[in-house]
Amino acid sequence: MNETVTVALITALATLAGGGMASLVAAWNTRKQLQSTHALAAIEKAEGQRRERRELRRDAYLKFIDQLSATDRAMVDLWQTNALTEQVNVRTYEPFKIASGHLNALVDRAHLVALEGPEDLHAAALQSAVDEARALAALGDLVHESVGREGDLGSLHSDIRNTQNEIRYRNTSNFIRAAQRVLHAEGG
Secondary structure, three states, rough: OHHHHHHHHHHHHHHHHHHHHHHHHHHHHHHHHHHHHHHHHHHHHHHHHHHHHHHHHHHHHHHHHHHHHHHHHHHHHHHHOOOOOOOOHHOOOHHHHHHHHHHHHHHHHHHHHHHHHOOHHHHHHHHHHHHHHHHHHHHHHHHHHHHOOEEHHHHHHHHHHHHHHHHHHHHHHEEEEEEEHHHHOOOO
16 A cells, blocks of 8 residues: 555656646746737837837928928019019018918928927028028018019019029928938838
8 A cells, every 4th residue: 555655646746746847838938928929019119109200200391391382482473573663561562471471381390390300400491491581581672672663573683583592492402301311211
């Protein structure tokens, strides 16, 4: 009976040890799988955040470019107006008011670019806005200087118009190239 009890005890202990080892191996495997799942989830979350950040930047950049184009069109419309026959308050002159409104919206879009960054792109946006403000101020002066003359402002002052167009083209190109560099560096 002692032998039977001993064999039974050894068998029971071996069974328990085997079961314990199997449980430890299963727990270890489960832990490793959970760690892998958590690591994968963290990578996917980081990728999603990076993709969302890139889209926010892209949207801010596109809104700025769209507003820059709208401001350009308003300035072209102002250049195409005929010289006035009498002095007016340029701030109440409708084509000037429209261009000024577009310029204000452009400054707002430049602030949006500032929020999304990076700094060199914000600097390019600000340069465009500042140059557009200078162009509009100069154009306002030309409205006054041209009173009583024949023709549209662009024809009367083509050298100034051409210089402003060159500056606008350079600024727009610089901004677009800088935006492309940022977006390509972020994986786009």
